[in-house]
Amino acid sequence: MLTVNNISKSFHHKKILKQVSFEVGRGEHVALLGPNGAGKTTLLKILAGIVRPLSGTAELLGEKLFTENSAHRRHLIFWGHAALFYPALTGYENIALFLALRAEKVSPESIREHLERYHLEGSKKDPVRTYSAGMLQRLTMIKLTLSSWQLGLIDEPTTGLDIEGLEFLKSLSEQWKRESKTLIFSTHDADWVRDRADRILLIDQGKVAFDTREVKTADIQAVMQGKF
């Protein structure tokens, strides 16, 4: 489904990614692990089209990434560290805007229903600038729920979520698994990796240092403790 070949990236003469290559199959939930500064976020942003790689190629569902053609981006969705919303617009307006830009056919009632389901109906007239980190994460979940995509690129999704928010995310993760949606997510949450990932991809010093489809608690602990 996704093929990544020899991606390299430097920032200010510092090499962040060095010839990173891997393939991801349809429906796989890949945990992208590694210490801070390893290049996980950069890799996700490159795949999302936010950062341009220095070299390398990638294909998603047979379509080349890193080109001026924007059509392939309908297959992917990015959930980053930042909220990725327009601060002056309301939650409803932000969701409606991004769905319109993705040419998704979603009714206003459906957006409102989801705002209620995620307990954001009380803030639907407030600009998202006033939302807490957890509320913004829930709004992002609505964006992902109402969009049609095949590859989710998710950077530390559990950050800022309260217990209820985590439950929403767990439920979504299971739904995405059932729908055979592919995920590449970075996290420092060992439990989340153990319960949700069916593959570990360790990035260290800009390279793929470890890649396994046998997700074992011992491996996760070793990776989290930097023993690889």
Place this chain on the structure above:
Amino acid sequence: MQLLTLINKELRQEMRSKESIVSMTVFGVTVILLFAFAFNAAPVEFQRFLPGLIWMTYLFVSILGLLRSFASEKEMDAFAALLSSPVDRGNIFLAKLISFWIFIIGTQLLTMPLFSAFLNLRLGINISLLTGVFILTDWSIAAIGVMVSGMGLRTRMGEVLVPVLLFPLLSPVLIGATKITAGIFRGETLADFNFWVMIILTFAVIFTLVGYLTFGSISEE
């Protein structure tokens, strides 16, 4: 359709926050008042400086507006969401250009009367010709400004980069606009400053095309 959605987003944001128009207008009023107090010259003398003062004011106002307009893209990194969406990046550029062009015109409508009130701008000039020059020059300013701001969006020194790059790039446009405005104040016709109209028009067309075609590359990190 995408373009209309993006323009609607820009205008809706501005309606909600009023950050660009209000800051541009307040800054414009301040600069006009500063000029009025600083140049304590006779009204006749003002007529010589006025075209330059007008365009200097709108250059400063434009830079402030551009920085404000792109700040909303940075605050929650909404621009990253745009880049990762199946949106043609040329359309992002055009939407920013058109909305910013509307903001500059709006600011000018609100502040131009002050030039008359405080800096002795005569009202008996050819308003339709002056309006045409403003519309064309504003488009050039917006095209160059949005392109440079797009470059600044992904760099750490973006807020310094924008004015540093914008001043030299806009110089021919502003020189032309000042010459034409001075000509209109003297009662000359369009035929007398064809050359400068062509310069501004050329900049408008070139930077609109270059911005449309390259915005994807220049706005990625």
